[in-house]
Amino acid sequence: MKNISSYTTVREIYEAIAGNNNEMDGKLVVIDGWIRTNRNMGNIGFLSFNDGTCFKCAQLVYDNDTINFEQAIKAKLGQAVTITGVVSLTPGQKQPYEIKLKEFVLVGDVDDTYPLQKKKTGFEFLRTIPHIRPRANTFNALYRVRSVLSFAIHEFFQGEGFVYVQTPILTSNDCEGAGQAFKVCTEDKKPETDYFGKPVSLTVSGQLHAEPFALTFRDVYTFGPTFRAEKSSTTRHASEFWMVEPEIAFATIYDDIDLMEDFIKNIVKYVLVNCKDEMQFFNDRIEPGLLDKLNRMVTESYEIVSYDEAIEILTEAVKKGHKFEYNEIKWGMDLQSEHERYIVEKVFNCPVFLINFPKDIKAFYMKQNDDGRTVAGVDLLVPGVGEICGGSEREADLDKLKQRIKELGMDEKTYEWYLDTRRFGGCPHAGFGLGLDRLLMFITGITNIRDVLLYPRTYKEILY
Amino acid sequence: MKNISSYTTVREIYEAIAGNNNEMDGKLVVIDGWIRTNRNMGNIGFLSFNDGTCFKCAQLVYDNDTINFEQAIKAKLGQAVTITGVVSLTPGQKQPYEIKLKEFVLVGDVDDTYPLQKKKTGFEFLRTIPHIRPRANTFNALYRVRSVLSFAIHEFFQGEGFVYVQTPILTSNDCEGAGQAFKVCTEDKKPETDYFGKPVSLTVSGQLHAEPFALTFRDVYTFGPTFRAEKSSTTRHASEFWMVEPEIAFATIYDDIDLMEDFIKNIVKYVLVNCKDEMQFFNDRIEPGLLDKLNRMVTESYEIVSYDEAIEILTEAVKKGHKFEYNEIKWGMDLQSEHERYIVEKVFNCPVFLINFPKDIKAFYMKQNDDGRTVAGVDLLVPGVGEICGGSEREADLDKLKQRIKELGMDEKTYEWYLDTRRFGGCPHAGFGLGLDRLLMFITGITNIRDVLLYPRTYKEILY
Secondary structure: OOOOOOOOOHHHHHHHHHOOOHHHOOOEEEEEEEEEEEEEOOOEEEEEEEOOOOOOOEEEEEEOOOEOHHHHHOOOOOOEEEEEEEEEEOOOOOOOEEEEEEEEEEEEOEOOOOOOOOOOOOHHHHOOOOOOHHHOHHHHHHHHHHHHHHHHHHHHHHHOOOEEOOOOOEEOOOOOOHHHOOEEEOOOOOHHHOOOOOOEEEOOOOHHHHHHHHHHHOEEEEEEEEEOOOOOOOOOOOOEEEEEEEEEEOOOHHHHHHHHHHHHHHHHHHHHHHOHHHHHHHHHHOOOOHHHHHHHHHHOOOEEEEHHHHHHHHHHHHHOOOOOOOOOOOOOOOOOHHHHHHHHHHHHOOOEEEEEEEHHHOOOOEOEOOOOOEEEEEEEEEOOOEEEEEEEEEOOOHHHHHHHHHHOOOOHHHHHHHHHHHHEOOOOEEEEEEEHHHHHHHHHOOOOHHHHOOOOEEOOEEOO | OOOOOOOOOHHHHHHHHHOOOHHHOOOEEEEEEEEEEEEEOOOEEEEEEEOOOOOOOEEEEEEOOOEOHHHHHOOOOOOEEEEEEEEEEOOOOOOOEEEEEEEEEEEEOEOOOOOOOOOOOOHHHHOOOOOOHHHOHHHHHHHHHHHHHHHHHHHHHHHOOOEEOOOOOEEOOOOOOHHHOOEEEOOOOOHHHOOOOOOOEEOOOOHHHHHHHHHHHOEEEEEEEEEOOOOOOOOOOOOEEEEEEEEEEOOOHHHHHHHHHHHHHHHHHHHHHHOHHHHHHHHHHOOOOHHHHHHHHHHOOOEEEEHHHHHHHHHHHHHOOOOOOOOOOOOOOOOOHHHHHHHHHHHHOOOEEEEEEEHHHOOOOEOEOOOOOEEEEEEEEEOOOEEEEEEEEEOOOHHHHHHHHHHOOOOHHHHHHHHHHHHEOOOOEEEEEEEHHHHHHHHHOOOOHHHHOOOOOEOOEOOO
């Protein structure tokens, strides 16, 4: 019977050696894992071996003293094996250690149809085998970073005293418009006679369901899957993606901004510290300069720029001869990615909080500013990508909120429960939403959302 | 502008005083929160005040030196307020401190329709206002424990080196039978011409999608929402619930058992340590003896009992005159809750791992034992509840697995991708599933799943 906490792993050996623990030298170990490569030199050979516990492989050396030498010679990519061997430190070499094999035991073979072969395989091909691609370096690194980043999110919020609220996926309400929501049913009947007895869809945001909990626990966050049935195929849209949505009570847009900056810096730092090998790989192979970009995210101050100022800046730029694809800059427009990137990359050269948007381009729940034309919304724009997350102070005034619901032709009755948060001990509160998948793209330099999701679901595309 | 990390909270004051930090005495604090009760004695009055940061309230004392004394006199349940006051230690009193109010500022009023009134309100009524009930003591405690328990799950697995895999909610595959799955669509068209171009449903388990990741990262876990469209209304079934499903490679059923025990003990201990006030409340108000029950879960050894032994025990019990509702004990039957509880409570009086079930009552993917009639499945049974989680070693043999799929009349083609995990470097592996909501019921003594979920979704019942 294996004891989970004491079996030897490739990671343990690396960590012991990095910690100058020389006890590892000469230690007999038993490790399970998978073969990556085999260089057979005749009477001696070298296996690259990954046991899933870290990004790096261990080098195994076999010779004709190795039990099952004949199997080791034939070892091939993808085989599951259990090895017994002696750790040998190799100071000055590329790897800090190798393992001299006493025994090689084949546990699970691969047949000739194994789709991952040594030759490089493109991301597009790998998307057709989402259940195999985590074994490829890039995806191995991606999914470990995804896991560590997800944990960083929980650790940050729990450390700050936030309560994790698991808002529902199934909803008979709808945050940002039914057109983008998937419907749910059990039979091909009318909703009225189906399972729930009314129309039900998949959530497009947990915010409305989270707000009442912020008005109880003060600081809360959601973190879970979210859905949009957008009929578009881009590299940045998925039908199912993960969102984190903090909501804080007794807070203004400026508290929201402070939280966003603090949050982003903390979780990016956490990944840089805890996924060193993976991040080095992305820096070397995927996006040159990635580590510099992220280190700046973590250390430098972010700017706050109002929408009004942004329009002035863009107007000035056009006057001076800058050409945007969409060149008609006027107040009230929704800024395009090119505009956001101009502001971030050409003007401020640092992350920018863009705030106070025209109310007509933003959601009904955003706090209406005293100027009567803008709302207290905020988008965080970062170099190279543009918008990475957005939020707002919420309209706390019941009458103003009802008025806005009426203006937009929404069904007030559906929102009665939500309006209760303004009737019963309401207070200024704020929040934001951040897409885990897009953040992961930013952190790793991967440019297609289909690659950061484990099993991507997009328009017309779903496997298994 | 509020600084998130430095504002004073009710929790901070309690913690400082518990840590014998006398600096709190005489300190001027500003705190936002909500009124629970108001005892006005004329020239002086006492408010019970909760700021959401901890279960306990703070006692506020106002008198006619308090700015807005007239408002404080009229303070009522549910109002949002910002108070300024001086902390005063009260050794020997019920509360270790009170706050003498300098100023009382009403931020958000409540109107007369506020549904939470001082008189006790039953759980059934509170289910009709899921957005308000977190303000009631029981639910306040429940949802904080839910958050802490969820974090304990992440912390346990991440600490053990597991990779968090966010398996998809939308699936064109199906783990345990399409009859229980919700369908997903965008229009009332045939699936072939709808959004994904094929039938898609909501996941009933992440296991099949997680297994390929265990065969890459060795140890992985899912943690997310899961769906069952069962048309039954019980106190233990919800249509949407949260599951955690670890999957470990190079592992047998006994490794699975070790992990289960280690996992349960760790997360229960975490809640006992980090939610002391809430757990004391549940022990005092909901389930007498709860803390004893949980402390035993954490400290005592669990038994392993085979299904064969269980049948012998039950047969013997019937012979000796014990009456079960379902009294015809025979090999091959699915044990009922009464049988499980007899074994756990009357025979062993400790948690029991029941293992090696008849293959015909278990899922296709469970490892077939050499006896030809049982599979290496395991259920963890606990006193007072019965089954709390279940798992198995997985069938690693491709041919046996295919044979089982054929026997059960399942569509092998749909599972080709899953079978790849046995073709390409497969190995013994195992896992289990644990329902967060049922575990939370066990931990808090709450007996209806509708109360542990934030916004419960059950047959014919969905709000917002």
